[in-house]
Amino acid sequence: MLRRMSKSSVSRLVPKVPSVPGASRRAAYSASTKRALIDVAEQLFTDHGYAAASLDQIVAGAQVTKGALYHHFSGKQALFEAVFERVESDASKAVKKALKGHRDDPWEKALAGLRAFLEVVQEPRYRRIVIQEGPAVLGYERYREQEERSTFANVLDIVKSVLTAGDWELDEAMQQTFARIFFGAMSSAGEAVSSSDDPIAAAVRVETAIGFILSGFQVLVENDVTLPNAFHEDDSATS
Amino acid sequence: MLRRMSKSSVSRLVPKVPSVPGASRRAAYSASTKRALIDVAEQLFTDHGYAAASLDQIVAGAQVTKGALYHHFSGKQALFEAVFERVESDASKAVKKALKGHRDDPWEKALAGLRAFLEVVQEPRYRRIVIQEGPAVLGYERYREQEERSTFANVLDIVKSVLTAGDWELDEAMQQTFARIFFGAMSSAGEAVSSSDDPIAAAVRVETAIGFILSGFQVLVENDVTLPNAFHEDDSATS
DNA sequence: GGCACTCACATACTGAAGGTACGTACTCAG
DNA sequence: CTGAGTACGTACCTTCAGTATGTGAGTGCC
Missing domain, CATH: 1.10.10.60 (Homeodomain-like)
Structure with missing residues (x-):
């Protein structure tokens, strides 16, 4: 033997x-x-x-x-983490690639990134490994650390581009918050797209909706509307 | 014995x-x-x-x-599902309760729902069972079925209120898309809040950010800006 | 009020799967 | 050529979800 x-x-x-x-x-x-x-x-x-x-x-x-x-x-979880990192890395590269050449118009850049992400999120491996199983297997802490330096970094990049388009002065925490919100929105939307009966039509709807939200943003930015900082002062009007 | x-x-x-x-x-x-x-x-x-x-x-x-x-x-998964349903049900009730008495102003209703959700999402059981482990344990299909008739239903309700505030004619699919996006945004933001060093400050930031996004919405609605339906026609301008 | 019947469990066991301890062939520096 | 360490292979252990079967307390029926 x-x-x-x-x-x-x-x-x-x-x-x-x-x-x-x-x-x-x-x-x-x-x-x-x-x-x-x-x-x-x-x-x-x-x-x-x-x-x-x-x-x-x-x-x-x-x-x-x-x-x-x-x-x-070191074990099954470590193996999963290696797989996770590779899938995430590939996804991040794909999105980053789509972002190239949009240094001038942040709104176009945002839409380009969105389209690329909607492509990535339809890959079964990304859906299953990153979105579906990632948080449960890695635990939310490690999951977040990984995302932080890959896909989320891309979203943060886009968000910063859009926010600074209006010469805004936002602290890092607030930019992170906006990025979190958009990241979550895109993840959820991506899931809806990939599990839809007609992914293409669903992707179009998502693009339309997010495009509309961005339009609202753009209007506010161009009209020099600032953030409602009143929230920061006190909680005077709690119903 | x-x-x-x-x-x-x-x-x-x-x-x-x-x-x-x-x-x-x-x-x-x-x-x-x-x-x-x-x-x-x-x-x-x-x-x-x-x-x-x-x-x-x-x-x-x-x-x-x-x-x-x-x-x-029938097994461990069924037990988890029973737990999941109860946690989800409680969360849904809490949000629904906060929504009462805002039939008139949909924007206030949205903010009230947001605040209630940000409260719920800080409960460890909701974070762990619904957000973190739910998709992996139940599978995304069953997970979505459960969400569909509880928390997501609340979000959909809010979104419809906001959207119809501008006398909009949106088909069900588009409303669902908007709801998906906001639901994902709030889940992700909620996670960020609950895992933050200073959850209260984080919650304030989230409220500010989403409030700002809603403001953009409101401006568009009041100015009778319609959705860019051009997306529905063709994909003429694919770079 | 006795009695069969069934429900609501308890007990003992099984197989699968993750993890470990240890052995070994192959490679490479010297 | 040789000693040492790497890169595995083999055998075993432990934990845990699931199953098969037993049993006593309630319950409906006469």
Whole structure:
């Protein structure tokens, strides 16, 4: 029973060795198995969800054993986190790419970002891994840390562009608040789009609605309407 | 070893028997244990999350055995769903209560609903069970069905009030879209509020931001600006 | 008022799945 | 060439959701 790497080395590892030429062969093999684990895990997590995807299935799909998995990851949750980061990273890149070339008109930039996000959110892996399972598996704290430096950063960027369009002086906290609101709006809208019977029509409706909201914003900005800072003073009129 | 109902019947069931006078004693006992299970499950799900809360802990807390649990519920998920429904129902009632007496001014109604929701969303049980774990445990489909007839219904009600304030003719789908967007915005904002270092200040910021967005709406409505229906016709200007 | 019947549980067990301890072949520096 | 460490594989343990089955207290019926 000593035919250890008979199948795996031939059918999976060998074709992917020249990924990083500078590194040693062992490191290349190691990186390859790690990628294979993440690949298979992403697929199974997307298809069946976190709880229903067993580690046995994952390691079988990657043609390794649990020993390999626990060598690369501290546990199932860490593996999920690796998958999560990659999906998030890809999504963030896609949105960021769509944002290029809109440095001049922040409103166009916002709409471009919205369209890109509505595309991303229709990917099953993003829906399942990031939106649906992310908060529960990672816990809201870690979930938020991850979002903070990827998709949410994009939204914050857009929001800042739009807000500064009217020469506004808003503190960081208030900008974050606006970004949170729009981020939540887009996530929810995105979910509605992707789970709709007619995603295209739903996406159009979302664009229309958010476009309208942005129009209201624009009108206020152009008319130099400031934020109702009265809220900051006291709570005099609590019914 | 035949002291079966020695502890349970004395310490827990007896004091709650006269809950439903008309029903038989057996039914009263049964309802009492079911409630106890839901109570304990709600607590443990809130404190430790769905996965980390074991059925053994739950039945121990309710002073029953797994036989009782599986008599009342088909499984762990069904128990969670019962908890979910109650938490959602309570939240919905709280918001609905705050909405009363604002039939005249839809804008005030919206703000009142917002404030009530921001209160609700700070309850740990709502955060954990509905927002954080709900989508993952129930699956997005069932999650949405539940929301549809409770909290989301409230938001839809508010949105319709606001939209019809300007004598608008919007189809149901478009109203639903607006409601989805605001619902997502409020959920996300609520999460930000409840996980903030200073929830009160965060709540004020959210109120300010959403109030501002509503102001933009109001301006558009009062100036008879219609929705950009051009989106519905074609996609002529896709960059 | 006795009696069968059923409901509302309790008890004991099973299988699956995440995690761990330890062994081993292969690689690479020297 | 050789010792050391890496990158796994193997076997086992533990926890936990779910199941099969038993049983006594209520309840309807006569």
